[in-house]
Amino acid sequence: xxxxxxxxxxxxxxxxxxxxxxxxxxxxxxxxxxxxxxxxxxxxxxxxxxxxxxxxxxxxxxxxxxxxxxxxxxxxxxxxxxxxxxxxxxxxxxxxxxxxxxxxxxxxxxxxxxxxxxxxxxxxxxxxxxxxxxxxxxxxxxxxxxxxxxxxxxxxxxxxxxxxxxxxxxxxxxxxxxxxx
Amino acid sequence: xxxxxxxxxxxxxxxxxxxxxxxxxxxxxxxxxxxxxxxxxxxxxxxxxxxxxxxxxxxxxxxxxxxxxxxxxxxxxxxxxxxxxxxxxxxxxxxxxxxxxxxxxxxxxxxxxxxxxxxxxxxxxxxxxxxxxxxxxxxxxxxxxxxxxxxxxxxxxxxxxxxxxxxxxxxxxxxxxxxxxxxxxxxxxxxxxxxxxxxxxxxxxxxxxxxxxxxxxxxxxxxxxxxxxxxxxxxxxxxxxxxxxxxxxxxxxxxxxxxxxxxxxxxxxxxxxxxxxxxxxxxxxxxxxxxxxxxxxxxxxxxxxxxxxxxxxxxxxxxxxxxxxxxxxxxxxxxxxxxxxxxxxxxxxxxxxxxxxxxxxxxxxxxxxxxxxxxxxxxxxxxxxxxxxxxxxxxxxxxxxxxxxxxxxxxxxxxxxxxxxxxxxxxxxxxxxxxxxxxxxxxxxxxxxxxxxxxxxxxxxxxxxxxxxxxxxxxxxxxxxxxxxxxxxxxxxxxxxxxxxxxxxxxx
Numbered sequence: 001x002x003x004x005x006x007x008x009x010x011x012x013x014x015x016x017x018x019x020x021x022x023x024x025x026x027x028x029x030x031x032x033x034x035x036x037x038x039x040x041x042x043x044x045x046x047x048x049x050x051x052x053x054x055x056x057x058x059x060x061x062x063x064x065x066x067x068x069x070x071x072x073x074x075x076x077x078x079x080x081x082x083x084x085x086x087x088x089x090x091x092x093x094x095x096x097x098x099x100x101x102x103x104x105x106x107x108x109x110x111x112x113x114x115x116x117x118x119x120x121x122x123x124x125x126x127x128x129x130x131x132x133x134x135x136x137x138x139x140x141x142x143x144x145x146x147x148x149x150x151x152x153x154x155x156x157x158x159x160x161x162x163x164x165x166x167x168x169x170x171x172x173x174x175x176x177x178x179x180x181x
Numbered sequence: 182x183x184x185x186x187x188x189x190x191x192x193x194x195x196x197x198x199x200x201x202x203x204x205x206x207x208x209x210x211x212x213x214x215x216x217x218x219x220x221x222x223x224x225x226x227x228x229x230x231x232x233x234x235x236x237x238x239x240x241x242x243x244x245x246x247x248x249x250x251x252x253x254x255x256x257x258x259x260x261x262x263x264x265x266x267x268x269x270x271x272x273x274x275x276x277x278x279x280x281x282x283x284x285x286x287x288x289x290x291x292x293x294x295x296x297x298x299x300x301x302x303x304x305x306x307x308x309x310x311x312x313x314x315x316x317x318x319x320x321x322x323x324x325x326x327x328x329x330x331x332x333x334x335x336x337x338x339x340x341x342x343x344x345x346x347x348x349x350x351x352x353x354x355x356x357x358x359x360x361x362x363x364x365x366x367x368x369x370x371x372x373x374x375x376x377x378x379x380x381x382x383x384x385x386x387x388x389x390x391x392x393x394x395x396x397x398x399x400x401x402x403x404x405x406x407x408x409x410x411x412x413x414x415x416x417x418x419x420x421x422x423x424x425x426x427x428x429x430x431x432x433x434x435x436x437x438x439x440x441x442x443x444x445x446x447x448x449x450x451x452x453x454x455x456x457x458x459x460x461x462x463x464x465x466x467x468x469x470x471x472x473x474x475x476x477x478x479x480x481x482x483x484x485x486x487x488x489x490x491x492x493x494x495x496x497x498x499x500x501x502x503x504x505x506x507x508x509x510x511x512x513x514x515x516x517x518x519x520x521x522x523x524x525x526x527x528x529x530x531x532x533x534x535x536x537x538x539x540x541x542x543x544x545x546x547x548x549x550x551x552x553x554x555x556x557x558x559x560x561x562x563x564x565x566x567x568x569x570x571x572x573x574x575x576x577x578x579x580x581x582x583x584x585x586x587x588x589x590x591x592x593x594x595x596x597x598x599x600x601x602x603x604x605x606x607x608x609x610x611x612x613x614x615x616x617x618x619x620x621x622x623x624x625x626x627x628x629x630x631x632x633x634x635x636x637x638x639x640x641x642x643x644x645x646x647x648x649x650x651x652x653x654x655x656x657x658x659x660x661x662x663x664x665x666x667x668x669x670x671x672x673x674x675x676x677x678x679x680x681x682x683x684x685x686x687x688x689x
Binding site: 085090 | 553558562565594597
């Protein structure tokens, strides 16, 4: 019985030390911008209200995990009817699949505040692993920004169909900011 | 002897070659009235309880084939040469379409143009003494809306001699609506026509009423029969169907009249006519009609479309409703049809139709800027080069494409908010409009499905969305103002971008 208590106490302490060694910083703002070539010209668009958080190591401040998601029906491209179309089943099917989710599976700090991350990106219930570099910047007032960009093949996620004018490749730029308490 | 043997052998080989070429051409003519093909080419109606049955194969092929007689010019009354009608009455009938004479591809195309301009045998008007007496009265009406050619002829009409001593006014050819008389006097076949058929038809009623003093009771009966022929769709619950039941003769006449490039055709709505589409680059198009009602998969489908729209769709049965009382014995009726060979020639010819280039030349920097705006504004997504149409259907407001449609048809699944009447409340309804091609758009005078706008500039005028707008194109007589909704692209562009975009569009 005594031995059981010792083990339990040890586990609680260990658990607590794990918790105390991490800190979670929610995004206070975030957006995902994108660029895609249509008929040779860049079309720019954006999804607003990216939410999520960064899990940081308590002591050294390195990033342990990043989670983020955005509502696909926030998409804007500057043309209302196009935005409406993009929310339909041909593209994001926002009614059926309201959120786009990205969760890190592997993070590696390269130089200074630069990281390379591997993320599971889920759009329309299709999950693909993507890898891209990003920058994590902290300021003296404990604020941080996180910015990175990557490209996907929209057809991998069922976003539209093959087209002679619309590129398959979409460049995505994610920007998040928050405060570390 | 040896030389003459060679000559005989060569001649025999030539004859065999030409005969087999002819045979191969004739044998490759698709069977037009193929019930399975007729069904499968058609999109479903928005009201899925509606089942349309075309005439049976036996009935269709029992109808008399049209005989293609030589036609003669019809002049604006008073402009014909002296003694013209007497000369015509002295002419013998001459048949000018003979399958046996078709040897080359060009022969078929040339013959197809004759079919394109051939008046409908079902609708010839005997030019008897009573008709001749009415010509001056008709001229007074016609001069208001028919553009005569420089030589005084009306190229959209013709005179047919089917019997020596009898002349008939020919109308309702394909070219009557799909030919444009250009300012230089040439004819642009396949263009958005500038013969206002609706006004022409109304003029015939006016002539009967005002000149011949036909009683209103008779005129009324004729209008009701005509409504049944082209407008009625008893399964449709819409105000336009109700209006047909009570409309007066005067209201009907003024409502039926339209303007250049716009016509009330069978399967449209009184007060909501259609802009006349051009027929350019037809081979590349996947759908026919504004509503994409019929698909084009092969040349046979174009032939089917042509025969249907040259009266045979009158034989369709819509859940028991028919547009007219079909003759019980088709073989002995006056109701005729094109032969498959005639339709083949017609389709071959229609595939050759191309637009005119705009004589106005725009500065290259303006065009380059316009092209950039065209791409930036996303026009290019629907109006994709080289056809300047993505060949897709867009659903209208009030219609949600069923899931199986998304796989079966090419659908760009977003409504651009244009007036849905034609697509929802007519015999031609599908719930969709097809994306029109912009090639040759500079030469059009009616825009939007119902021709509510007269110029390309009006398309980009944001005021057209307001209820107080006075349409520059067609509007029903019972409305003083009317919004022309939908397709809201480019309305907010600055003046320079708008001007460049319009220049670019007019260069296509």
